[in-house]
Amino acid sequence: MKNARSRPSIRRPLLGMSFLFVALFVWGADQPAVHVEPTDSVGPRVLEKQTEEAVVRDYLQAWRSLSSALEENRADLLDPDFIGSAKEKLTDTVREQEKLGLQTRYRDSAHDLQVVFYSPEGLSVQLVDTVTYDVQILDHEKVQATQHVRARYVAVLTPTEVRWKVRILQAEPE
Amino acid sequence: MKSRFTSFVFGGLILIASSQFAVTQSSGLRLPKTVEAGTAFSIQSAGSGNATLYIVGLGQVLRREVQLGQTISFAAGDLHNAGHYIVLLAAGSFTENGEFDVTAARQASALSFLAKPSRVPVDLHDGISGVVYVFDTFQNLILEPTQASFQLSGVAGAPQARTVLTRNGVAWTKMNSASKEGAAQFVARVGGVSDTRVIAQVPGDPCSLRMSARPSGQSLALETDPVRDCSGNAVPDGTIVTFTETYNGDEATVDVPLKRGIARTEMPAYKGATISVATGVVMGNEIHWGGGQ
Numbered sequence: 095m096k097n098a099r100s101r102p103s104i105r106r107p108l109l110g111m112s113f114l115f116v117a118l119f120v121w122g123a124d125q126p127a128v129h130v131e132p133t134d135s136v137g138p139r140v141l142e143k144q145t146e147e148a149v150v151r152d153y154l155q156a157w158r159s160l161s162s163a164l165e166e167n168r169a170d171l172l173d174p175d176f177i178g179s180a181k182e183k184l185t186d187t188v189r190e191q192e193k194l195g196l197q198t199r200y201r202d203s204a205h206d207l208q209v210v211f212y213s214p215e216g217l218s219v220q221l222v223d224t225v226t227y228d229v230q231i232l233d234h235e236k237v238q239a240t241q242h243v244r245a246r247y248v249a250v251l252t253p254t255e256v257r258w259k260v261r262i263l264q265a266e267p268e
Numbered sequence: 269m270k271s272r273f274t275s276f277v278f279g280g281l282i283l284i285a286s287s288q289f290a291v292t293q294s295s296g297l298r299l300p301k302t303v304e305a306g307t308a309f310s311i312q313s314a315g316s317g318n319a320t321l322y323i324v325g326l327g328q329v330l331r332r333e334v335q336l337g338q339t340i341s342f343a344a345g346d347l348h349n350a351g352h353y354i355v356l357l358a359a360g361s362f363t364e365n366g367e368f369d370v371t372a373a374r375q376a377s378a379l380s381f382l383a384k385p386s387r388v389p390v391d392l393h394d395g396i397s398g399v400v401y402v403f404d405t406f407q408n409l410i411l412e413p414t415q416a417s418f419q420l421s422g423v424a425g426a427p428q429a430r431t432v433l434t435r436n437g438v439a440w441t442k443m444n445s446a447s448k449e450g451a452a453q454f455v456a457r458v459g460g461v462s463d464t465r466v467i468a469q470v471p472g473d474p475c476s477l478r479m480s481a482r483p484s485g486q487s488l489a490l491e492t493d494p495v496r497d498c499s500g501n502a503v504p505d506g507t508i509v510t511f512t513e514t515y516n517g518d519e520a521t522v523d524v525p526l527k528r529g530i531a532r533t534e535m536p537a538y539k540g541a542t543i544s545v546a547t548g549v550v551m552g553n554e555i556h557w558g559g560g561q
Binding site: 137138160164179182183184186187190191194196198200210211213214215217218220222229231233238239241243245248250262263264265266267 | 301302320322324325326327328329330331349350351352354356358363365367369371372382384385397399401407408409411435436437438440442
């Protein structure tokens with residue numbers, strides 16, 4: 095009887111911990127952890143805090159777009175956030191996937207960002223990002239595998255009417 | 269509840285264990301660490317039987333039906349987009365995986381050169397900026413440091429030249445505009461590839477302003493000397509020059525555009541009037557009209 099009464103007191107913290115863990119896991123899946131390194135020297139032009147925040151916000155949104163586009167094989171989802179060669183290459187990837195019956199699910203869990211260059215006329219900003227993400231490969235809707243990846247990306251963004259768009263997104267060896 | 273929690277934790281351990289297992293499994297798959305974009309490469313697999321090989325990246329995806337234990341060859345051009353790629357070899361429930369990078373080709377093939385502004389006043393220190401991004405033939409950004417040279421040559425004076433090492437695929441510079449007006453060629457060059465922009469160097473603000481007056485019937489004929497900037501370039505026609513006449517507390521103003529570098533007008537010839545001239549932020553001389561200057 096005594097033991098039976100004491101069980102719930104153990105269960106509650108365990109239950110709470112598991113909910114917390116699940117909550118963190120679920121939250122982590124939607125909102126990647128983002129760390130932005132200080133940008134003391136980014137080239138010839140001073141990077142205002144507001145500009146930096148806008149660049150980071152739009153860049154992270156671009157990751158969400160590419161994730162949706164590659165999962166749903168819909169190149170049109172890239173339109174709001176990509177431009178130039180980045181958009182062309184991602185569009186080609188979506189088309190290749192569609193042709194092969196593949197889908198890929200990119201889930202970025204962490205970004206370690208640093209703005210490294212802001213051009214003198216303010217028409218391009220470059221950042222490097224060490225991204226941690228999972229890639230799930232589906233072949234004709236059957237999950238083949240999920241792979242955990244950590245890679246360093248170089249991105250170049252250019253301003254458009256209302257937002258910064260990704261013009262170059264390219265991983266490089268760490 | 270306890271059993272549910274236990275299975276949750278246990279599930280987590282299996283998850284960790286399986287990811288460890290995936291890493292150890294990749295030993296059967298021999299991958300290059302890096303591949304130069306557009307070059308031929310091969311992957312060595314172990315075992316026997318049929319399998320499907322996936323190469324997946326943001327820039328490209330490939331799928332091949334392969335025979336395990338054989339070398340899987342990829343021809344030049346098969347993988348041409350630089351980036352990080354994951355490799356998955358799947359045969360039923362058995363999978364092997366790995367990763368490798370595709371790097372940009374070493375040779376520059378295209379430049380994205382942005383020069384600003386397209387019109388600049390003469391004699392302006394660091395007034396012209398140039399930014400160049402360097403790409404290979406597949407539109408991959410060449411991230412390896414590469415020498416980029418910039419040259420600005422105009423109608424007069426020695427050309428200005430700078431050599432800059434690219435960092436993360438980009439190089440930039442600032443140049444002074446020349447002291448003489450005219451079109452300047454701004455060239456960025458990397459290896460055998462170059463790109464040119466034309467920068468119009470236009471006269472700066474007027475440096476000084478001087479006018480003279482002479483009687484013309486009941487009026488005064490006012491005329492400036494040729495208006496020039498501080499480097500001696502003629503200020504463009506159309507630049508507005510303002511003549512102001514003050515007499516007995518009243519003020520009259522006439523705005524005149526420069527024509528062939530000179531502004532001319534007529535104003536009433538009041539004895540004791542003061543006439544001044546200005547353009548932009550530059551004030552010229554004053555004339556007190558008393559029948560003579």
